[in-house]
Every structure is written in structure tokens, then in C-alpha cells.
Amino acid sequence: MSPRIHPVFRKPLLLLVVGTLILPACQSSSVQESLSASSSNSSGSLDTSSAGSSGSSSGSSEVRITITASKQSYDKRTITVPAGALVTIQFINNDNPALFHNFAVYQNRDANTPIFRGQLVGGGTSTTYQFVAPSTPGTYHFQCDPHHGSMEGNFIVTPR
Numbered sequence: 001m002s003p004r005i006h007p008v009f010r011k012p013l014l015l016l017v018v019g020t021l022i023l024p025a026c027q028s029s030s031v032q033e034s035l036s037a038s039s040s041n042s043s044g045s046l047d048t049s050s051a052g053s054s055g056s057s058s059g060s061s062e063v064r065i066t067i068t069a070s071k072q073s074y075d076k077r078t079i080t081v082p083a084g085a086l087v088t089i090q091f092i093n094n095d096n097p098a099l100f101h102n103f104a105v106y107q108n109r110d111a112n113t114p115i116f117r118g119q120l121v122g123g124g125t126s127t128t129y130q131f132v133a134p135s136t137p138g139t140y141h142f143q144c145d146p147h148h149g150s151m152e153g154n155f156i157v158t159p160r
């Protein structure tokens, strides 16, 4: 009797194994969602209990950078941030209103694999970009998409 029961119980076990293999992939994407969600919440409410726990639980650092575009060039050629940091960029376009610039980060100079692509802003205006830096240290690439020949530089991610 017992040898017949065993194969039946193996199938649910296999499903369990497959399920646990898929789970980590789902969790990593939900971490990014919660990161962006918490940043939008912080401006609305000042909950003292959540503010204390968020600092210790995630341990991720925040970096604020101001970048100015003028005469079709950035005022920075190198930007350095810690791995996994929440990066907030105040982006100022000081060119004439007809010139649109943005700030985008890619895996490398090929610009085929985007990490963050900011919206274009016209001259005389500014905007705030926010994204999470890559978790893997290394030298990445930043550029203005319409003018990447003259507006580009190294986006360096350092180990935490």
C-alpha cells in the first residue's frame, strides 16, 4: 500500500520547489516598488515611527545632486554615488527655450541598456529626477539623449 502513496506526494513537493524558486524574483521587484512608494509618502506625512524604522531597516543612503545644462554641456563630467543609493537630481536647463535636455543613465556608452531616463525639459526650466542607483559597483554612463556627443560623462557607483 505505501509504495503507491509515495509518487502521489512527490508532485505537490515538486510544485513547492518551483514556487520557492520563482518567489525571490518577485520579491526583488516589489522592493523597488516599495522604495518609490515610500519616497512619495514621505512628502505627505511625517510619521515618526516609520521614519525611524526606514532608516535602520533598509540602510540605503540618499544622494542629492544638482546638474546644470548650459551651452549644450553639463556642468559635471563625473557623478559618483554609493551602490543602491536613492539619487535625487535637481536638473536645471539654462539654455534657450527651444533647447530640450534630459539626464539619463545607461549600463555603458552604447546607451542600449537604460538604468534611468529622465524626461526632457526645455531651456529656462528645471525638474527633479529620482531613481535608485545600480546595486553593482562600477563605471556606468550618463548622457543627454538628444545631445549625447557633447553632454555625457561617467556615472560611478562605489561599493557601500
Ligand SMILES: [Cu+2]
Pocket (backbone or CB within 6 Å): 072, 100, 101, 102, 144, 145, 146, 147, 151
Ligand atoms: Cu541636451
